[in-house]
Amino acid sequence: MTNAAAAAYNSHMKRFSTAVLLVVAVVALAGCGASTPVSHPKDVAHIGPLSAAKSPVGPQLSAIPAGYRPPLSSRALVGRIPLQVSSTGNVSHASGKPVAHLWTVNGAYPAWVFTSHGPKGKSVAVYDLRGRRWTMSYLMPRHGAPSCSEGFCGWPINQDGLDTAAGAAERIAGAAHVFSGVSVDDAADRVVVHLVHAPQSVIDALNAAHPGTYLIHNNAGRTLAEVMKVERSLDFQGLQKKGIAIVSAGPDGEGHLIVGVTKGIPKAQAYFDATYGRGFVRVVHGERVYPT
Numbered sequence: 001m002t003n004a005a006a007a008a009y010n011s012h013m014k015r016f017s018t019a020v021l022l023v024v025a026v027v028a029l030a031g032c033g034a035s036t037p038v039s040h041p042k043d044v045a046h047i048g049p050l051s052a053a054k055s056p057v058g059p060q061l062s063a064i065p066a067g068y069r070p071p072l073s074s075r076a077l078v079g080r081i082p083l084q085v086s087s088t089g090n091v092s093h094a095s096g097k098p099v100a101h102l103w104t105v106n107g108a109y110p111a112w113v114f115t116s117h118g119p120k121g122k123s124v125a126v127y128d129l130r131g132r133r134w135t136m137s138y139l140m141p142r143h144g145a146p147s148c149s150e151g152f153c154g155w156p157i158n159q160d161g162l163d164t165a166a167g168a169a170e171r172i173a174g175a176a177h178v179f180s181g182v183s184v185d186d187a188a189d190r191v192v193v194h195l196v197h198a199p200q201s202v203i204d205a206l207n208a209a210h211p212g213t214y215l216i217h218n219n220a221g222r223t224l225a226e227v228m229k230v231e232r233s234l235d236f237q238g239l240q241k242k243g244i245a246i247v248s249a250g251p252d253g254e255g256h257l258i259v260g261v262t263k264g265i266p267k268a269q270a271y272f273d274a275t276y277g278r279g280f281v282r283v284v285h286g287e288r289v290y291p292t
Contacts, residue, residue: 060105060106060107061103061104061105061113062103062104062107063103063104064102064103064104064110065104065110068102068110070102070110070112070129071129072112072127072129072132074100074112074114077100077112077114077127078098078100078114081098081114081116081125081137082125082134082137097116098114098115098116098123098125099114099115099116100112100113100114101113101115105126105128105135105189106189106190106212106215108190108211108212108213109128109129109130109131109211109212110128110129110130111126111127111128111129111135112126112127112129113125113126113127114126114127123137123138124136124137124138125137126189128212130211130212131211131212133158133161134158135158135189136189158189159186161210161213162184162186162189162190162191162213163184164210165191165209165210165213165214166182166183166184166191168206168209168210169182169191169193169206169214170182172202172205172206172209173193173195173198173202173206174224174225176198176199176202177223177225178195178196178197178198178199178202178223179195179196179223179224179225180194180195180196180220180221180222180223180224180227180253180254180255181193181194181220181224181251181252181253181254181255182194182253183253185215190213190214190215191210191213191214191215192214192215192217193206193214193215193216193217194217194220194253194254194255195216195217195218195220196218196220196221196222196223196255197218197219198218203216203218217254220254220255221254221255221256221279221280222255222280223255224251224253226255227251227255227256227257228251230257230276230280230281231249231250231251231257234246234249234259239271242271243264243267244261244264244267244268244271245261245262245263245264246259246260246261246268246286247260247261247262247286247287248260248286252282256279256280256281256282257280257281257282258281258282258284259272259281259282259283259284259286260283260284260285260286260287261283261284261285261286262285262286262287265283265284265285268283269281269282269283
């Protein structure tokens with residue numbers, strides 16, 4: 001490979017890790033047959049991990065374990081690659097022949113990652129070889145094309161699966177009284193779970209229920225139930241007389257209560273620290289909402 005070609009390739013790979021448009025659909029890609037050329041596991045070695053691991057947005061791709069043999073060939077999937085549907089509802093028909101590479105996605109599961117070029121950019125679709133499902137389908141706009149401010153737009157193909165996993169995490173960890181919060185990271189195709197020093201048995205139960213789906217943080221300060229108990233006990237009128245005008249209150253999912261006030265943040269923070277201990281309540285500026 002010439003220096004110029006290498007530079008062009010590296011520039012292309014950098015763009016892969018930044019401007020990404022996440023989209024959703026489950027429609028088969030028209031015009032793709034079994035004769036479409038694809039790459040095979042031996043091609044991965046000279047590619048190496050993508051630079052996506054350096055970006056806070058998007059799926060994290062890393063090299064597949066040595067000796068891994070996919071249970072399903074890329075040729076068996078190439079005729080079923082999902083189309084891209086943007087957050088505005090526009091369908092993007094990928095053109096060009098898709099190329100497949102094996103990657104480990106989010107450090108969780110081996111996957112075939114299909115890429116193909118079209119007039120709007122590069123289309124990417126990810127097939128989880130362990131769960132036997134399409135997890136992502138998105139468009140990487142061409143250089144200079146408009147993209148979402150957060151890098152990703154839309155939802156993963158398996159949005160319902162992520163929502164189900166989030167609910168299961170709350171039930172499983174809540175029953176063990178170690179649940180602090182949960183959120184769905186659409187861009188990474190993961191469910192982020194915050195626990196309060198949960199035993200390994202709870203973590204094992206979560207991973208067994210939805211393998212490769214959870215990103216678990218086991219160091220939250222307190223459970224959601226504890227946070228909600230304090231939230232429900234807040235005397236808004238009484239605190240108003242103390243000069244603390246609360247306009248909002250709610251858990252942050254990581255063991256803290258976020259309280260919004262219209263003014264006097266230092267005074268309010270000092271009061272809550274003295275009442276509940278430092279680090280329990282975090283006071284922020286809030287705007288009063290008037291009904292219309």
